[in-house]
Amino acid sequence: MLTSQFLLLGAILFCIGVYGVIARKNAVLVLMSIELILNSVNINLLAFALRNGSADGHTFALYIIAVAAAEVGVGLALVLLIYRNRRSIGLDELSEMRG
């Protein structure tokens, strides 16, 4: 197996995630896109871990999963709160910024 194939897969997922962050309006969907990005990073880490034959990558992968979990938790809590206040979670409606 090639190293680059995994890295490329990571890259693709990452870019899809970026696209999602930019394009999506719904906060939950944005969070999902972020999850995509995080996973792509994980794939890279593990690929390198295998390549260098060290366990550091695994460690970081685990950390990232944990952080992701925390992030989703807080993120969704925020979404709930916003929804409660505004009956909507469209990110643009959140924008205070009317030029």
Next chain:
Amino acid sequence: MFAAELLVAQNIGFAVIALMMIVAALRVVTTSNVVHAALWLVVVLGGAAAQYILLAAEFVAVTQVLVYIGAVMVLFLFGTMLTRARIGAERDLNNAYWRLGIPVAGALFAAMAIALVSSFGDEQLPAEPEVTSVQQISDQIFGPYLLPFWALSFVLLAAIIGAIVLARKD
């Protein structure tokens, strides 16, 4: 010999899973139904777990399945339920300027692809990867990476409290 076949099998497996993941990921960011998006995300995450196994990271894979598909997805679904009265297709999940995402993501991918290919080319991964044991990982975590571990624990703690505080009704 056998290794070679295994490699072939692995390559095929990788290709299939990767394809599946990519399609699923695309659906996640394009579907017009939040719940579907969540379910597609499940596919992606599962695929990722499979990839981890291919990368000889069983433990991470298991954690991935447990944490993500077990916890995070449930969270997502709950979030969707709680914030959206009705489940089903709806329009304007996208911004007016969603098209902009395409060139940006494309450029980003181009950059990374060039960099990766030029730097790794067709470098092979070790054919007989020895599986990283949980013990190694734990040595790592509680050895050199103890400080980040603590930091992480605090982050989780803060997140839990934060989530509770934020989500409380009053």
Next chain:
Amino acid sequence: MQMIRDYNWVLSVGTFLPMLGVLVLLVTPKANEAAIKTVALLTSIATVIVGVFTLLNFNFDQAGSMQFVAQTDWIPVIKSTYFIGLDGISLPLYLLSMVVTLLVVIYSLDHIPSPGNPKAFFVLMLILQTGMAGTFIAQDLILFFVFFELVLLPMYFMIGVWGGEQRQYASLKFFLYTMFGSALMLVAFLAIFFKTGAESFAIPYLVENGGGIAKNAQVWIFAGMFIGFAVKVPMFPFHTWLPDAHTQAPTQGSVILAAILLKLGTYGFVRIAIPTLPDAAVEWAPWIGGLAVIGIIYGAFGCLAQTDMKRLIAFSSVAHMGFVMLGISTLTSFGVNAAVFGMVAHGLITGMLFFIAGSVKERYHTLEIAKLGGMLTQVPRLGWILGLCSMASLGLPGLAGFWGEFPAILSAYNPADGLNVTVYRTYMVIAALGTVFAAAYLLWLYQRTAFGTPKNHDHHDLHDVNTYEWVAWLPLLVAIVAFGVAPNLLFSIIDPAVQETLRAFGG
């Protein structure tokens, strides 16, 4: 360039003293405003005292060389060190940041903008002080970057929390603009780091070896730095955050923004971009000069179009920083001297103007030029101070503004070798015309706000400049006049350092 290392603790103390104040503030109860104000005041006074100590121990014969240098390991992994030092260019700005903070604190003692909460306000202000002072003494790119960004957040909150009606818009715009710049700047820093063999982030080292980078690479790296700094300056066309930020920010925010923050960008050019990448600087200089000149005229037009006093002053900053950048773009010691002087002068004058705008707003509850008028009859002292500052700002000889403006125009007549003389002489004439426009919009502002008959008959409770304002303003006013009459107070310090910096261009 040789370094003088005695008293090398003084800079660290001066920079991080405010942080001590922050800690104290954090433990003081929020309710006890008197205590909070006292702590903030004492901290900034102590900081200024340290600054004065620095000034006294500064070796003026060696103004060209780094002094009070301290260097220890910081992040060995990326070969970044805690490396600070002070030379003739940094000294005035370093002290200016301290003094301005003190004056702003004094002014805030009875001008806490709504929604109150002095604790948070002073905490942010002190953090800001650390960031600004640190930026001017950092001799290591990573350290510089850290301080540079450290400045960002407090200002963001200051605008976002204590700002005007559109504060969210303004603050977010400011934040993202600067982040956008900083991202490229960081990339550029990394690039130069690797291009010079990934040895060190120390600026002196990079100055030594930066010249060796291939030209096209230099040009690209410079591009990154250019955008990073140009946003901060701000140069046309990266300036659109400035009017909003200034208009929405509370008085104190505008003052610090105008007096110090804008200087971070120009300082970055003088300290980092130009000396480390000489070839690229020569390539870029005409474009920088061009943008600067556009900025001068354009800012003037922006001013003439304004109906809001504070916004007008904000646009005048664009014009004045245009003069500064024009001076820098000549790459001659003449021009860069003018630029550094201009930075200090603009800091004093525009800071003062924003103070005045704040006080006008507090008295008249509006900054609409159309609604103002007859200040000289209602609040004569304020009116005269405004007059003095307008005169200083339009570059009247004998006041500080002139020495940043005239030498810059002068230097554009013959730029450094390798730059197209004709282009720069055109710039010179346009810039000279810019002074006319400056006169136009400032006098026009003055005529409509200070002269004429008062338009508002509803408040008769207008009080003239009060004690706090006097205390906060007098130092600035004195400095404006003093530097105008005796410019060598600054030039004698700046000049050696500038020549040292521009060695790559033969002075």
Next chain:
Amino acid sequence: MLAASEVLSPLRDGWFLQNAWLAPVVPTIGFAFIILFGKRLPKKGSEVGVISMLASLVLASGAAWQWIQRVGDAGEEQFVSPVIRTWTWWQSGGMEFTIGQHIDGLTVVVLFVVAFISTLVQVYSLEYLRGDRRYTHFFAALTLFSAGMLAMVIAEDMILFLLGWEIMGLCSFMLIGHWWEDGANSRAALKAFFTVRTGDVGLLVGISILFFAANEWTTTNLGVSGFSIRGLSAWALSGEPNSTVILVAAIALFIAAIGKSGQFPLHTWLPDAMAGPTPVSSLLHSSTMVVAGVFLVARLYPVFFTGLDILGPSSNVIMIIAAITIVTAAALAFVQTDIKRVLAYSTVSQLGYMMLGLGAGAWLPAVFHIFTHAFFKACLFLSAGSISHSASHHSFDMKKDMGGLRKHMPITFAAWTVSTLALCGVFPFSGFFSKDEIIDNVGGNGYTFFMVVGLGGAFLTAAYMTRATYLTFFGESRGAAAGEHGGDEHDAHAHDAHDGDNATATHDSHDTHRGPHESGVLITAPIAILAVLAIFSGLFNATPFGESWEYMKKWVEPRAVEVISESHSGGPGEAFVLAVPNAESGYSDSPCGKETPKDGVCYAPQVNHAKFKWSKALLSLAIVFAGIAISWMLSAAFYGRRDPRLVGLTERNVIARTGYRLLANKYYLDRLYERGIVSAIVGPLARSAYWFNQQVLDGILHAVARVSRAAAQVVYRDIDQRLVDGAVNASADVTKAAGTTVQPIQSGRVGHYGALLFATAAVAALVFVILNT
């Protein structure tokens, strides 16, 4: 032939010459004092002003006296080196630049004139502005102005010169707008400042060019920077400078002079400047400040001499501008009904004479004309002020509120008449000696055409001054002069009424009750003094009476001799010896004309003086008398007897009508500016807006201000707010960025900025990928 030793013999320079730099310093301190404590002082700060001006008058007189002694020491042929003291002021690029004094004949003359007139005008103002609401600020500004002018006069370097120059502009702004409650005044003030400032661009550019062109030469040969006036003079005559560079520099500087001295076509601000109080008009806008432009040319004369090829075969730009100014301004003076405007235009045309002299190589007569003109023109203005103060109920309108005043105010009348005769150049009044000398030398240097223009100007001058005199002092009393009340209603200068009204109500009322009467002593005394000088000041250079009377020539004119080495007596670091490339001892008398001096350096060009001939003088006197006589008869017929053949001529006769219209609209000059500039930038909009704008008060300031404000509106609204800002936002909005900029701003979407950041990252990444591969 003098030996080098004699050349080196130190010239006497006493304390006053050494410390002439105190002359501007004292008023500066006075100014600060007035601003800070003025209101608390018994006399509201006026005494400080008067005292400080007296002090600098003493300093100036002392300096003048000791300079005369110094010249006396120097013998006939030796170059009288100026007394120079310098101190380091600022440094840049390792070069140190100095501030200091440069005292020579020219400096001494102007120094004395400025100090003298300032003192008199301040005394006059004590009475004239008594009880004005901004009495203190008025004196503060007046004192600061004198300080600025004196600083400019003694300047050793162009930077100090510029400083004084700009400070004068500022004070002019403050003083014209003294009664700023009235919008017209502050507009006039803005117009003045803005016009002059436009000219100052030339000064900035010129100084820059000269500095870089000359600095190397001056530092190597004279040890002074390229800002030093002394250095620049020597450099200009050294045959060193590149002719184009110095030409451009000279023209740039001359533009500044045009703006300051109200030369055509930038003269339009000066008449409006009469909105200021009369003492201001008499000090700033007739005798001193407006002379600054002329002074600039006289000060850097070598630069203009070489740059514009003065005394060359062809006429140069200075002469042409000056000639146009003389005639146009004089013609404009005919159609004015406002006495101060008549004087203003006459000032413009007199400044034209000075410029003409300088342009034609008649340096000394021009400087001498500065000297004499200051006295009689200040006197005329003060008389006008005296009239409006005591007789015409604060009106300046000759047709409405004056006439027949000679009975009521004898002193003023006498002073006015004397100064008028001086201005017209009637023998033996002072004007004759200076003006006639200019015309004479212009002709003598071969510029016959310009001599004719000068004579024509003299004719016009005589004519319009006679008209003004007749309207003011003869015929029957009209309006307020006849004791009528409420001159204010139809008062062109309502602010003068302001000052009177809320000034001394009692004084004012008994004014109107007693009708016209002579003014108080504080007003008449300065007028009288000036009148006396208007008669006799001409004797300082009375060429008709032979060599022995040409004091000015002896004292003031720098001698065009080659200086091999000079020892400088004086303060810190003054003693220097010039190291000229091939300086051998001994004195060679190469004329410092066009060709390069052989051994030393020259500080002054060789100019020649026309021999005085009574024949020529009588000719010009005849012209003057003709002017007076014709104008007198016409005025008497037109204003006195209302002769039907003349009255309404401008309606009946086409030529007369068009001519009158042309003048009444100031040659449509202002409208030309506006229309030209406007149509250049915002085109039809402004053209239609200003189509019927025939009131003369609109000036170039309004045009430029409105235009650039309109342009600014467009720039700001459409480009800044939509294009640039829009570009940021539209980059987050590809589909709409192509669309019109009329879209409301889309900023603030989190996604936009996310996109921005990622895009930046992508671009940067690509860049460095490319770099690294």
